Amino acid sequence: MSVKKIAVIGAGVLGLSVARSLAQQGAKVTVFERSHVGAGTSSTTFAWINSNGKTPESYHHLNALAIDEHIRLQQERTTEGHWLKATGTYEWAAGAPEQKRLEDRVSRLLELNYPVQNLSADELRRKVPEIRVGSHAGDIWYFPGECLLVPSIFMAWLVSELHVYNSELKTQSEVTELTEEKIGQR
Numbered sequence: 001m002s003v004k005k006i007a008v009i010g011a012g013v014l015g016l017s018v019a020r021s022l023a024q025q026g027a028k029v030t031v032f033e034r035s036h037v038g039a040g041t042s043s044t045t046f047a048w049i050n051s052n053g054k055t056p057e058s059y060h061h062l063n064a065l066a067i068d069e070h071i072r073l074q075q076e077r078t079t080e081g082h083w084l085k086a087t088g089t090y091e092w093a094a095g096a097p098e099q100k101r102l103e104d105r106v107s108r109l110l111e112l113n114y115p116v117q118n119l120s121a122d123e124l125r126r127k128v129p130e131i132r133v134g135s136h137a138g139d140i141w142y143f144p145g146e147c148l149l150v151p152s153i154f155m156a157w158l159v160s161e162l163h164v165y166n167s168e169l170k171t172q173s174e175v176t177e178l179t180e181e182k183i184g185q186r
């Protein structure tokens with residue numbers, strides 16, 4: 001069976017994830033990156049892994065599945081590089097309209113079976129004393145399934161996976177044109 005050769009443009013989180021997945025399935029992938037790994041948005045993201053407030057429902061489910069996949073990927077990794085921090089997320093609002101919006105969102109998330117817990121401000125102060133919760137804070141909502149990702153470690157792992165699966169990354173390689181002929185990169 002002939003090996004598929006596939007080019008991926010851009011070594012950010014998405015390009016590298018797609019490249020790893022294709023390489024894992026047997027393709028010979030070359031990632032072309034005009035600058036360096038993580039030169040784009042992937043280095044400036046908040047990297048909050050969540051499905052909190054994503055609509056419509058189909059998009060919510062896609063993001064909820066992505067959280068599970070992130071956790072699975074990290075758990076499978078047996079060496080020391082850890083990119084995923086299972087911190088959960090706390091959220092609260094100060095004014096009445098904002099509190100109502102947050103409560104509506106929480107109700108919708110509960111209907112979708114998304115993990116949500118309610119805490120008092122004092123409970124949060126005890127759990128995380130570093131967080132300052134103002135006296136006007138309403139209910140505190142905790143989303144225990146949400147995570148934070150460290151993009152540099154995650155991308156470094158994705159690049160290492162390319163090498164495992166017989167694929168490669170070319171940095172300082174800008175793609176300037178796409179053609180249907182077999183003339184290689186320009």
Ligand SMILES: Cc1cc2nc3c(=O)[nH]c(=O)nc-3n(C[C@H](O)[C@H](O)[C@H](O)COP(=O)(O)OP(=O)(O)OC[C@H]3O[C@@H](n4cnc5c(N)ncnc54)[C@H](O)[C@@H]3O)c2cc1C
Pocket residue numbers: 009010011012013014015016032033034035036037038039040041042043044045046047048049050173174175176
């Ligand atoms: C402020 C901010 C906060 C965010 N917070 C979150 C968050 O909390 N949670 C979340 O899930 N998402 C968040 N996002 C979105 C997330 O960061 C992006 O969806 C993600 O980083 C996109 O990854 P990417 O690989 O598609 O793009 P990029 O990381 O931008 O990678 C694209 C790469 O392509 C390269 N490139 C471009 N053109 C060419 C070319 N012609 N030839 C070769 N290489 C090329 C670039 O140099 C770059 O390295 C946030 C975004 C921003 C801006």
